[in-house]
Amino acid sequence: MADLLLENIYKVYEGGVRAVSDFNLKIADKEFVVFVGPSGCGKSTTLRMIAGLEEITSGSLFIGGSKMNDVEPKDRNIAMVFQNYALYPHMTVFQNMAFGLKLRKVNAKEIEKRVKNAAAILGITDLLARKPKALSGGQRQRVALGRAIVREPNVFLLDEPLSNLDAKLRVQMRAEITKLHKRLATTFIYVTHDQTEAMTMGDRIVVMKDGFIQQVDSPATLYEQPRNVFVATFLGSPQMNIFEANLVEDKGLGIAFGEGHTASFPETKAKQLSDRQYIGERVLFGVRPENIKLASSGIKAKVDVVEHLGSETIIYAEVAGLDSNVIVKIPTDYDIVEGKELFLSFDMDKAHLFDAETKQSIMGVPDVNRVPCSVEGDDLVLNGTRAALPESIRQKFFDFTLRDLSEIRVPATEVRLEPAPDSIHIKAKVDFTVQGNDCIAFYVNSDAKDGYFVFRIKTSYFEKKMEEQGAKSLSKVIPAAGDEMDLYVPFSEITFHGKDGLRLNSREKVSDNTADCVVTTKNGKTTVKLAGNSLVYDDLGVADGDYKIKLISDKIGFVYDKKYAKKNKVEYVPAANAVSAKAYDEDRLGDKNAVFCAVKGFDNYVTAVIPATFSVYKMPVFKLVIGKDSFELIKK
Numbered sequence: 339m340a341d342l343l344l345e346n347i348y349k350v351y352e353g354g355v356r357a358v359s360d361f362n363l364k365i366a367d368k369e370f371v372v373f374v375g376p377s378g379c380g381k382s383t384t385l386r387m388i389a390g391l392e393e394i395t396s397g398s399l400f401i402g403g404s405k406m407n408d409v410e411p412k413d414r415n416i417a418m419v420f421q422n423y424a425l426y427p428h429m430t431v432f433q434n435m436a437f438g439l440k441l442r443k444v445n446a447k448e449i450e451k452r453v454k455n456a457a458a459i460l461g462i463t464d465l466l467a468r469k470p471k472a473l474s475g476g477q478r479q480r481v482a483l484g485r486a487i488v489r490e491p492n493v494f495l496l497d498e499p500l501s502n503l504d505a506k507l508r509v510q511m512r513a514e515i516t517k518l519h520k521r522l523a524t525t526f527i528y529v530t531h532d533q534t535e536a537m538t539m540g541d542r543i544v545v546m547k548d549g550f551i552q553q554v555d556s557p558a559t560l561y562e563q564p565r566n567v568f569v570a571t572f573l574g575s576p577q578m579n580i581f582e583a584n585l586v587e588d589k590g591l592g593i594a595f596g597e598g599h600t601a602s603f604p605e606t607k608a609k610q611l612s613d614r615q616y617i618g619e620r621v622l623f624g625v626r627p628e629n630i631k632l633a634s635s636g637i638k639a640k641v642d643v644v645e646h647l648g649s650e651t652i653i654y655a656e657v658a659g660l661d662s663n664v665i666v667k668i669p670t671d672y673d674i675v676e677g678k679e680l681f682l683s684f685d686m687d688k689a690h691l692f693d694a695e696t697k698q699s700i701m702g703v704p705d706v707n708r709v710p711c712s713v714e715g716d717d718l719v720l721n722g723t724r725a726a727l728p729e730s731i732r733q734k735f736f737d738f739t740l741r742d743l744s745e746i747r748v749p750a751t752e753v754r755l756e757p758a759p760d761s762i763h764i765k766a767k768v769d770f771t772v773q774g775n776d777c778i779a780f781y782v783n784s785d786a787k788d789g790y791f792v793f794r795i796k797t798s799y800f801e802k803k804m805e806e807q808g809a810k811s812l813s814k815v816i817p818a819a820g821d822e823m824d825l826y827v828p829f830s831e832i833t834f835h836g837k838d839g840l841r842l843n844s845r846e847k848v849s850d851n852t853a854d855c856v857v858t859t860k861n862g863k864t865t866v867k868l869a870g871n872s873l874v875y876d877d878l879g880v881a882d883g884d885y886k887i888k889l890i891s892d893k894i895g896f897v898y899d900k901k902y903a904k905k906n907k908v909e910y911v912p913a914a915n916a917v918s919a920k921a922y923d924e925d926r927l928g929d930k931n932a933v934f935c936a937v938k939g940f941d942n943y944v945t946a947v948i949p950a951t952f953s954v955y956k957m958p959v960f961k962l963v964i965g966k967d968s969f970e971l972i973k974k
């Protein structure tokens with residue numbers, strides 16, 4: 339099995355360049371995943387961390403269930419194909435492909451079998467005796483792939499393998515790599531900055547920007563439901579039109595923009611607005627060029643530039659009051675010429691709205707459902723729905739989680755329609771559905787939450803159902819408006835949050851922050867003696883004796899260690915009752931950071947939640963300040 343799990347991965351290069359931040363991704367066995375984004379967004383760095391060519395600064399990498407952070411590249415059973423696939427010029431194709439196996443002392447018979455097999459898969463059997471200089475660019479690229487195939491890896495990593503080829507060859511090799519993936523039935527991770535490659539090759543695409551994942555989805559879902567303006571404009575050519583508009587509600591929901599133009603949303607689309615507070619506000623409106631048609635009336639426009647591309651015509655149209663042209667893509671129409679006046683009509687069912695500040699999508703399937711909640715006894719309570727909190731989840735709670743908990747976040751992709759262990763059961767009624775290219779979004783009402791609960795289910799799930807039940811059509815198995823549904827949300831897929839959005843569950847089990855101590859009071863001062871540390875306070879008013887000290891993770895203070903402060907050029911502030919801590923990991927929760935560190939006297943590590951401006955990867959040694967409110971004393 340070659341499934342991959344990347345958990346909370348960060349890469350900080352020496353000198354402080356943060357190349358990858360908080361990268362979380364599950365890749366299924368045999369999946370084809372593409373990392374795409376502009377140059378410098380951290381794609382190659384992530385791939386190289388998977389390969390083991392780059393150290394992981396923090397976070398965990400699992401391949402086939404085993405942690406790989408410290409495993410040598412050669413022992414990861416991974417093959418990597420680069421953009422610059424240096425073939426050895428003095429060796430034949432056969433020798434080039436056999437070289438790596440020879441180094442690994444694979445026997446000659448096995449080498450021959452594997453090389454011939456790979457050559458057959460790639461259609462280069464008759465080139466085996468040639469030298470690289472007698473090959474075309476595409477053939478050379480195939481040999482480079484062959485070199486990887488003969489190693490029979492569990493995972494193929496491909497880093498822009500086609501970017502040195504000319505456009506025509508690129509298109510051809512794109513299809514070949516897709517076929518190769520099917521034939522080899524192995525996990526592929528493919529890096530490219532080319533959105534067309536990403537859209538045509540991947541089962542799933544990971545869109546990255548500035549080291550952060552922007553969205554992970556199937557090509558169709560990314561295209562139909564981009565989460566933010568960046569994703570919306572990065573995928574698609576020509577790119578989505580985005581302009582400022584006022585969101586208005588007159589007879590129905592609509593936009594007003596430019597010099598007196600308006601357009602209104604159909605009712606089911608209007609219902610998808612995430613928050614009615616946007617009504618009357620300035621928002622960003624998005625519409626793809628192919629979702630604009632020419633009409634006999636509507637939005638008046640004048641052709642500024644026109645491109646006839648054979649099968650289609652691209653119009654760059656001026657619309658009064660808009661700063662930039664509106665791009666329209668229509669089937670070829672040679673009557674369209676520069677200067678011509680025409681009317682545009684937007685397909686509002688396929689339009690998008692974004693928050694003008696955050697640039698996040700505000701209409702359509704949300705990423706997560708934010709569900710207000712509380713805890714009563716052993717139960718998590720969501721409005722009228724209850725579920726017992728499993729012990730495995732409680733173990734990941736910080737000591738302040740129950741105190742601060744205000745909502746859970748349920749990803750729209752993590753709702754199941756079949757009973758699942760340790761999950762929340764929600765009874766729901768469908769209000770309406772939205773059919774996507776490869777999934778269906780359900781807008782349901784339930785007892786768990788006011789307003790819609792929204793989730794997406796893959797169409798393939800219903801196709802299987804249809805087969806199992808011998809149903810005649812998909813519509814017979816897909817719940818429709820008014821239907822009741824039983825939903826199951828696994829606890830393992832949700833996150834717990836406080837009022838300020840802070841995540842309140844750790845990714846790992848949290849220790850209890852306790853240690854043995856001896857308490858004595860003399861001359862108005864109480865001393866708490868831990869192995870290695872003595873803490874002194876004004877009289878705490880407790881009897882002398884043996885206690886357990888329990889540190890409260892979010893009440894612990896923090897100061898830099900003197901030596902490290904100097905090295906990192908930050909201010910050193912001495913503090914009373916500061917104990918040395920050596921961190922081994924951290925977990926970013928939002929604007930706070932949970933650090934897990936060793937402190938003298940504590941058998942287990944101590945968890946302290948401190949401002950996220952501090953990272954243990956820059957400064958692994960620091961001091962925890964144990965003030966009089968940072969702990970409780972428990973009599974033994």
Ligand code: ADP
Nearest residue numbers: 351352355357376377378379380381382383384
């Ligand atoms: P991409 O593959 O998306 O083009 P990279 O992963 O190569 O991006 O780079 C991400 C960021 O990390 C960039 O800002 C780049 O300059 C920086 N970077 C890459 N390699 C190194 C390195 N060896 N040392 C320092 N910074 C690096």
